[in-house]
Amino acid sequence: MVGKTIRLRRIFDRSSGKTVIVPMDHGISLGPLKGIADIRATIDKVAEGGASAVVIHKGLVPFAGEAIGSKLALIVHISASTSMSADTNYKRLVASVPDVAALGADAVSIHCNIGGGREDDMVSDFGMVSDECRAMGLPLLAMCYPRGPNVKNQFDVEAVKHAARLAAELGADVVKTNYTGSIDSFREVVKGTPIPVVIAGGPKAKSEQEFLAMVHDAMQAGAKGVSIGRNVFEHEDVVAMTRALSSIVFEGMRPEEAYRR
Numbered sequence: 001m002v003g004k005t006i007r008l009r010r011i012f013d014r015s016s017g018k019t020v021i022v023p024m025d026h027g028i029s030l031g032p033l034k035g036i037a038d039i040r041a042t043i044d045k046v047a048e049g050g051a052s053a054v055v056i057h058k059g060l061v062p063f064a065g066e067a068i069g070s071k072l073a074l075i076v077h078i079s080a081s082t083s084m085s086a087d088t089n090y091k092r093l094v095a096s097v098p099d100v101a102a103l104g105a106d107a108v109s110i111h112c113n114i115g116g117g118r119e120d121d122m123v124s125d126f127g128m129v130s131d132e133c134r135a136m137g138l139p140l141l142a143m144c145y146p147r148g149p150n151v152k153n154q155f156d157v158e159a160v161k162h163a164a165r166l167a168a169e170l171g172a173d174v175v176k177t178n179y180t181g182s183i184d185s186f187r188e189v190v191k192g193t194p195i196p197v198v199i200a201g202g203p204k205a206k207s208e209q210e211f212l213a214m215v216h217d218a219m220q221a222g223a224k225g226v227s228i229g230r231n232v233f234e235h236e237d238v239v240a241m242t243r244a245l246s247s248i249v250f251e252g253m254r255p256e257e258a259y260r261r
Helices: 002-011 026-030 039-048 058-063 097-102 119-136 157-169 183-191 208-220 238-251 255-260
Strands: 019-023 053-057 073-077 107-114 140-146 174-177 197-200 225-227
Touching: 002 073, 002 107, 002 119, 019 238, 039 053, 039 058, 039 238, 053 058, 058 073, 097 119, 107 119, 107 157, 119 140, 140 157, 157 174, 157 183, 183 197, 183 208, 197 208, 208 225, 208 238, 208 255, 225 238, 238 255
Parallel strands: 019 053, 019 225, 053 073, 073 107, 107 140, 140 174, 174 197, 197 225
Antiparallel strands: none
């Protein structure tokens, strides 16, 4: 567990205990989107904006640049599916924990959706990966969402609470999940799991103010940070958006102040 503790210090700010993670693992699922076609340039921008870590797949690590390890922690994602799959919610393992360790990463990231037909396979993979991470001293970030035919509303507080708790029960060190829409409801999610909770950004937001207000409210509810991709790397000014997020997460700045910063 000492190894996990040391590596988590690279992901979470030591004074605040918070983190700003920018996932850029979308290339497998959606292709070279705006903002991640040139992965190194965008990684440099989020580093300049004050992000804590990025999430990428193993094949892009050699192209990530010098910000990794100097300004940013590296989290390698090991689950994948494409938007052209017959079941986009089923995420298969595409790398192993030893692969991630060999790349010099600070943590492993895995995706697990509950409520679908292949939930049992993803839960089984999750348990195996968790055991390997513990043995190798690598923290595990679990992206856990209620998604599938048995889920009526993926933002329902009971469903999100269940997904977050599953992550803790299976040994994750951090869970990324959906924001439930209000401070009071998301506070229930945070209270229901003993591990740090960070919020996903979801689809591209309608407005920057609305997006930053969501982040601010999540922090008020007890979130330990964010793990937000498209609302950052698809923004016209990646540095400014990352800086705004960092101001809210680390400094407690109000969204209207962060937006003007």
